[in-house]
Amino acid sequence: MLTPLKTTTQRRSLPRDRIITVLDEAPGPLKADEVWALAVFKHPGLGIATVYRVLKQLMAEGQVRAVMLPTGTQYERCPAGAHLQDHPHFLCRQCLVAYDLPSGLFQPHSLVVPFQIDAYELTLHGLCPQCLSTPTRTYP
Amino acid sequence: MLTPLKTTTQRRSLPRDRIITVLDEAPGPLKADEVWALAVFKHPGLGIATVYRVLKQLMAEGQVRAVMLPTGTQYERCPAGAHLQDHPHFLCRQCLVAYDLPSGLFQPHSLVVPFQIDAYELTLHGLCPQCLSTPTRTYP
DNA sequence: ATCCCTGCAAACGATTTGCAGAACA
DNA sequence: TGTTCTGCAAATCGTTTGCAGGGAT
Numbered sequence: 364m365l366t367p368l369k370t371t372t373q374r375r376s377l378p379r380d381r382i383i384t385v386l387d388e389a390p391g392p393l394k395a396d397e398v399w400a401l402a403v404f405k406h407p408g409l410g411i412a413t414v415y416r417v418l419k420q421l422m423a424e425g426q427v428r429a430v431m432l433p434t435g436t437q438y439e440r441c442p443a444g445a446h447l448q449d450h451p452h453f454l455c456r457q458c459l460v461a462y463d464l465p466s467g468l469f470q471p472h473s474l475v476v477p478f479q480i481d482a483y484e485l486t487l488h489g490l491c492p493q494c495l496s497t498p499t500r501t502y503p
Numbered sequence: 504m505l506t507p508l509k510t511t512t513q514r515r516s517l518p519r520d521r522i523i524t525v526l527d528e529a530p531g532p533l534k535a536d537e538v539w540a541l542a543v544f545k546h547p548g549l550g551i552a553t554v555y556r557v558l559k560q561l562m563a564e565g566q567v568r569a570v571m572l573p574t575g576t577q578y579e580r581c582p583a584g585a586h587l588q589d590h591p592h593f594l595c596r597q598c599l600v601a602y603d604l605p606s607g608l609f610q611p612h613s614l615v616v617p618f619q620i621d622a623y624e625l626t627l628h629g630l631c632p633q634c635l636s637t638p639t640r641t642y643p
Numbered sequence: 644a645t646c647c648c649t650g651c652a653a654a655c656g657a658t659t660t661g662c663a664g665a666a667c668a
Numbered sequence: 669t670g671t672t673c674t675g676c677a678a679a680t681c682g683t684t685t686g687c688a689g690g691g692a693t
Contacts, residue, residue, distance in 0.1 A: 410650045412652095429573070
């Protein structure tokens, strides 16, 4: 769109604040229904539609980004403007929880491929410390 | 599963063969409906349900794996047994086509994280050669 | 008063499943 | 013949949208 972005005031709202907080407090990206489950405690009656709506809004603002994992689409906060992943994720194949990893583990060396590379997404798979220490725990 | 795998005969079938061929001939992972579109030429009347069914079956056999990209779930053949990605992908942000990249571009150095790492998934983003050379081409 | 934000329910797109018939062993 | 495979349509799941009410400015 070429017209100046809509200048409508972005109102403060309970759902919005709660959802941001929930994302900030998570150890990694969350699925939409997880966001809902965590937010509804402090905001009874919150609807899942609102969660999706707010997430989409926050993505448009560049405050949240969607990560595609084998477990489905998950959402995480991101430094405003960084649409693309700036740190890798770790997905535990037992408990299926996704964690953030420190950035800097991977730098795409000047690759010898005919593509122009702008960004990357890296997900590591394995077992998290909890699942390593309780190997008997079964998984869904 | 500890019991010997079901010994039911895996029958030969047109859809199955076509789908495998389609995946083998693609330059990268395909979405389910792309598989269908490419397969239905040689097998008129093929239903999308069959495509999903065969893909799921092939995944269970370890012949096919699902890749989660921002464009949705896409499927690719894989060396039997390698459930997890063994080569990175490249996703063109303009034409949204996914390509395979040679493996070996990334080896998870012994990382200093409390996780046990078994495998990785790496997707690079940017522009493909075609889109680089035709920068005026707009995107859906 | 106006416009945004919310919840509910209906709509949607992707994927799965039930079922009866066709194909194969 | 018995079992697997297939297409169709219905069901399901995650996500989006229409709508009317309640709040914020």
